[in-house]
Amino acid sequence: MLDRTFYQMPTLDVAKNLLGKIIVRRSPNNYYAAKIVETEAYIGGNDTACHASKGLTPRTQLMFGEAGFAYIYFVYGMHYMLNVVTEKKGFPAAVLIRAIEPLENIEQMIINRGGQEKNIGNGPAKLCQALEINKTLNGCDLTINQEIWLEESQSKTKLDIVAKPRIGIDYAKDEDREALWRFYLKSNPHVSKK
DNA sequence: CTCTCGATGTTCT
């Protein structure tokens, strides 16, 4: 299980270092494991793409808190997004998990996704559906929780990381839209978009 | 393959 010092690193380092790590999820009836293959960083009150740029609200208070907690929110009336809080208390930042590569209990993930065998985890809302992630896990401590946590990657091969602009943030200022804060594993088939 | 658009509920103005 990754410890708090991992999440306390600068957000861009956390975002890059999360690639290749393993998400473990234990729900009442199921166990899953998957590899993180795509992330995005949202950093501070000056990042107009970051929810925390609106200030401290009931919704965003988690981002202002201690690193290592899950920030899960609901958008478009139907989708959940999984984020990991980073940095020091008082500095709002988080990393969005955008895509996973299924490893264990793929059959159940397919069922959770409505029976479709492709596109199980290649998007932030899809992976939450596949892994039974919803609002009940919001605010949980990823360094001690028994239902969801992260683990060190198994393979030691060097990762080929690509940096691109973030997706779905047309509302942000130009400089923030252009920031290369989206990271993914090069040529991995489970990444959300080319 | 591409593009457009509707779904649907929470949050903030």
Added chain:
DNA sequence: GAACATCGAGAGG
């Protein structure tokens, strides 16, 4: 009342 860190269906090439 508007906007939203998305997805998938449907139309058209």
